[in-house]
Amino acid sequence: MTEREVKRAGIKKLSPIDVYMLLPKTNCKECGEENCIAFATKVVNREVSIDQCPPLLTKKYEKNYKQLSEMLRPAVRELSVGTGERMVTVGGKLVMYRHEFTYFNPTAIAIDVTDEMSDEEMLEIVKKTQEFNYTYIGNQLKLQMVAVRSTSNDPEKFKATVKKVAENTNLPLILCSFDPAILESGLMAISKDRPLIYAATKDNWRDVAELALMYNCPLVVSAPNDLTLLRSLVKTMKEYSIEDLALDPGTFPSEGLGDTVNNFTMIRRAACNMDDDLLGYPLIGTPIVAWTEPANSPTVSAWKEAQVASMLITRYADILIMHSTEGWALLPLTVLRQNIYTDPRKPVAVEAGLRTFGTPDENSPVLLTTNFALTYYTVAQDIESSDIDSYLLVVDSEGTAVDSGVAGRKMTAETVAEAVKESEIEKKVKHRKLIIPGKAARLSGEIEELSNWQVLVGPRDSSGIAKFLQEKWK
Amino acid sequence: MPERPKKSDIKLPPEILDLLSGVEELELEDVDIEVGDLEVWFQPSALAAVPRVIAPKKIKPTSILEALFAPPVQKYPGEIVEVKLGATKSEGGSRGKPVIIGGEKSPAFYTFENPIPNPPVVSFDVFDSKVPLPKAVKMNFNDVLEDPVAWAKFSVKKFGADIITLHLVSIDPLNPKPSTPAEAAKTVEDVLQAVDVPLIVGGCGDPKKDLEVFEKVTEVAAGERLLISTVTLDMDIEKTAKLIKEHGHVALAFSPMDLNQARELNRRLFEFLPKEQIVMDTTTAALGYGLDYAYTIMERARLAGLMGDPELQQPMSSGTTNAWAAREAWQKMDPQWGARELRGPLWETVTALTLLLAGVDLFMMMHPAAVRTLQNTVKRLLEKRGMGDLRTIANWISAKF
Numbered sequence: 001m002t003e004r005e006v007k008r009a010g011i012k013k014l015s016p017i018d019v020y021m022l023l024p025k026t027n028c029k030e031c032g033e034e035n036c037i038a039f040a041t042k043v044v045n046r047e048v049s050i051d052q053c054p055p056l057l058t059k060k061y062e063k064n065y066k067q068l069s070e071m072l073r074p075a076v077r078e079l080s081v082g083t084g085e086r087m088v089t090v091g092g093k094l095v096m097y098r099h100e101f102t103y104f105n106p107t108a109i110a111i112d113v114t115d116e117m118s119d120e121e122m123l124e125i126v127k128k129t130q131e132f133n134y135t136y137i138g139n140q141l142k143l144q145m146v147a148v149r150s151t152s153n154d155p156e157k158f159k160a161t162v163k164k165v166a167e168n169t170n171l172p173l174i175l176c177s178f179d180p181a182i183l184e185s186g187l188m189a190i191s192k193d194r195p196l197i198y199a200a201t202k203d204n205w206r207d208v209a210e211l212a213l214m215y216n217c218p219l220v221v222s223a224p225n226d227l228t229l230l231r232s233l234v235k236t237m238k239e240y241s242i243e244d245l246a247l248d249p250g251t252f253p254s255e256g257l258g259d260t261v262n263n264f265t266m267i268r269r270a271a272c273n274m275d276d277d278l279l280g281y282p283l284i285g286t287p288i289v290a291w292t293e294p295a296n297s298p299t300v301s302a303w304k305e306a307q308v309a310s311m312l313i314t315r316y317a318d319i320l321i322m323h324s325t326e327g328w329a330l331l332p333l334t335v336l337r338q339n340i341y342t343d344p345r346k347p348v349a350v351e352a353g354l355r356t357f358g359t360p361d362e363n364s365p366v367l368l369t370t371n372f373a374l375t376y377y378t379v380a381q382d383i384e385s386s387d388i389d390s391y392l393l394v395v396d397s398e399g400t401a402v403d404s405g406v407a408g409r410k411m412t413a414e415t416v417a418e419a420v421k422e423s424e425i426e427k428k429v430k431h432r433k434l435i436i437p438g439k440a441a442r443l444s445g446e447i448e449e450l451s452n453w454q455v456l457v458g459p460r461d462s463s464g465i466a467k468f469l470q471e472k473w474k
Numbered sequence: 475m476p477e478r479p480k481k482s483d484i485k486l487p488p489e490i491l492d493l494l495s496g497v498e499e500l501e502l503e504d505v506d507i508e509v510g511d512l513e514v515w516f517q518p519s520a521l522a523a524v525p526r527v528i529a530p531k532k533i534k535p536t537s538i539l540e541a542l543f544a545p546p547v548q549k550y551p552g553e554i555v556e557v558k559l560g561a562t563k564s565e566g567g568s569r570g571k572p573v574i575i576g577g578e579k580s581p582a583f584y585t586f587e588n589p590i591p592n593p594p595v596v597s598f599d600v601f602d603s604k605v606p607l608p609k610a611v612k613m614n615f616n617d618v619l620e621d622p623v624a625w626a627k628f629s630v631k632k633f634g635a636d637i638i639t640l641h642l643v644s645i646d647p648l649n650p651k652p653s654t655p656a657e658a659a660k661t662v663e664d665v666l667q668a669v670d671v672p673l674i675v676g677g678c679g680d681p682k683k684d685l686e687v688f689e690k691v692t693e694v695a696a697g698e699r700l701l702i703s704t705v706t707l708d709m710d711i712e713k714t715a716k717l718i719k720e721h722g723h724v725a726l727a728f729s730p731m732d733l734n735q736a737r738e739l740n741r742r743l744f745e746f747l748p749k750e751q752i753v754m755d756t757t758t759a760a761l762g763y764g765l766d767y768a769y770t771i772m773e774r775a776r777l778a779g780l781m782g783d784p785e786l787q788q789p790m791s792s793g794t795t796n797a798w799a800a801r802e803a804w805q806k807m808d809p810q811w812g813a814r815e816l817r818g819p820l821w822e823t824v825t826a827l828t829l830l831l832a833g834v835d836l837f838m839m840m841h842p843a844a845v846r847t848l849q850n851t852v853k854r855l856l857e858k859r860g861m862g863d864l865r866t867i868a869n870w871i872s873a874k875f
Contacts, residue, residue: 097777099770116874134811136762151872176871198871202538224864231541239535256862257854261831262586270546278541289867291875301875303820307847310824314769314831323875328812331802332761332824339766340828348764374763378801400731401763403799407679408730408757409708442648442679460606461801 016040018071022064024055043072046094046104075272076318078105079218079244079282081145081196082172088144090246090318091282096272099344106341107313109333110145110174110321112288115152115161122161123168128325130169134334137348137374141334147174147198147288147321148186155185163189174198174220174321180207187215196220196319198284199248200237202229209240217244220284224250225259227266227279234278246282246319253290253308260285260308261315268316282318285309291323302329313337348373349399354423355380358389362430365390365473367458367465368416369437370397370405379462386466388473391428395419402439413446420451435473437462545586550780554578554835555749556592557724557789559637559701560672566697566722570670573636575753575835576789581776582833583855593852594830596837596845597637597674598629599795602653602661603644608804610818611840622661623668630669633842639674639703640665645687646678655690662691666698674701674726674838681709689717696721701753701791701836704728707739715746724751726791731757731764731771733778737785744785753836754788760800761825768792769832776833789835797825798840819843827851 020040078092199222200208223230249263270276290305302324397405405411438460556577561567577591677684729736803821822844
């Protein structure tokens, strides 16, 4: 590979050897790996950063370090907002489609407050945003930012609000105004916090660029539905030595939604597949625009906002600004984000085999489930809360849930019978009664035939396990 | 303002000056220059000798520097097959309006590249006997749940269903009294009488019983171009495919989230059926319960088809109703997660929208609000460019709502 080709190698082209060639090749193990090639492999898989190689950080390898950084630079640059513990990093995408590698840095969701809200209302929203949390397959689903909007157009009011918000949350802020004077007064309130400035436009770009430089803040460039202007503004900002950028191609929630989806898609394709440096920045979407449209009730606006947000999570948004704090609207979105950003290289599965809950004995019930992580954790939680000592036999369904496992023949009577045998559960209990999930009812007969166990069909959802055991297991 | 670096004179080669048109002042300071920046001036061999140079750092443009944008279009060697569902009287059936799906020449809604020839459509689910349904769904169909004919009619009249999926769950051998193929075929006939939209007929998932029922159903509905749901690898594929061909229907080829099996099934169906009579379903898992797999398998299938894989060029169908398998969709939860009457249909909506963007052509759905949202979205996505009014989205920052 020539130097020119090495530059910004796409993830598909980059091999561990390319990285290895630029490492010190001393196999010093300071990084914790056995040797440099092992380290290089992890670097290529983005499991470790080159900063974990101490010799590479020395003067001697300065040039190699730079070359490696350039080689490994993602098609979409990383952007950090805020400082310290709750700093949020977005972008850093290597590929357009998640199956090509994996997506890094899940979409950050920001909830808005305004400088004309009562303190009470504003603090309530900030608290809700900060404390939003849903536990899902061992992950905490959260919200990441607060967007402060100036509806008053009064610099002093905005400054006071920004200050108050920052005092009450450690989430990074987005300061929203097109008026440089307003933005500046907000920046003065939190001059060291590196909030995200929204936004530089074709009209205010010079003044806003100065602010971004002066306060060393990341900056959104906004050019609604005009990608030529967007590229031009990026080029201009780069000439201004501003590299911490996010791109706002505008969000149409109704008429124009097609353009919006196209714009996000074209930008990401240009960055990932066509080496377009000027569009290789994180994307920001503003589903909050849905609230400016006439609607009969806030529910309709929240629904429309969620609809747009979900499409933009799928189509490449790195940051979303939203208004609704309704759990029914945010829960599906945060779950979708988690799904899209899981690593497709790893099946979400737990180890198959026999688990015990409490202190089961030879008369305890034996339940059955699949090894899809979500199914397993849900069932395990429900058995635990039932407080009944029991065995849980986890069948290897190749990481599929019960219904798709049965439909897709990943969980069959054969695999169940085999799991029963292998688990040696027959040595642990006297009875021969297997409780299978309601959604696997169709396998009952065959399981009985193959395993010689009696099958009891349990509830269709594991939340019914406690009741089922109380009534049917005596 | 921070202190600016001192200005100084520097001679720039002409090409640099061209690049800087529109720049008013040039400010310079000592900087470490990066390899990329140097390429304009030096041959790479000269690099090592010049570790530090004086170079332009802060250049402040006074007007916007123009950078053009051209839509990043691509050509694809393959395209998706068009499949027609339902047949009119003149075509040998009795449907009012057939529905055509597929025919895409680009990934889902890349309308900057190619138009979408046939918009994705939604079919309403109807069950021929009682099945456990979530409350939020049930409340929309309360009066018709016991009667598939009334249910189908209601879905067309009240919700404007483009297609109806009749699930013959009553035939399941696990039922205490499974209905016979003849009984099931009678229900199909009754529904065909009651509505004139294309019909999808679903079995119970038992490969043997389904085939027995399809044998009868394909015959009584000969010429109607039903979509027979589903044909799987563990069925007698030759027999099923021949029935479908003989009586003029379409096969829904179902595979369990596995592209190789999807290919194999299509390959085997190709032996007996023209491509125009096959739709494929690579499995839909609910949001939060494997949607990531479902999404990626579909996206990969569609991209592979466009890139020329002849075994993955069939239009795609999704059993989106599976979204309700997620307990977050139907369960009562802590009040902070809102009413399940809203959370549930949004769960189905988000599942559908995600798969819409993966390339699904045909959705089988349940909740009217989810269906309407999907249909509206499709309409928006197909509008010609420039429909959005910039003024409507310009003021969200200062708007009060």
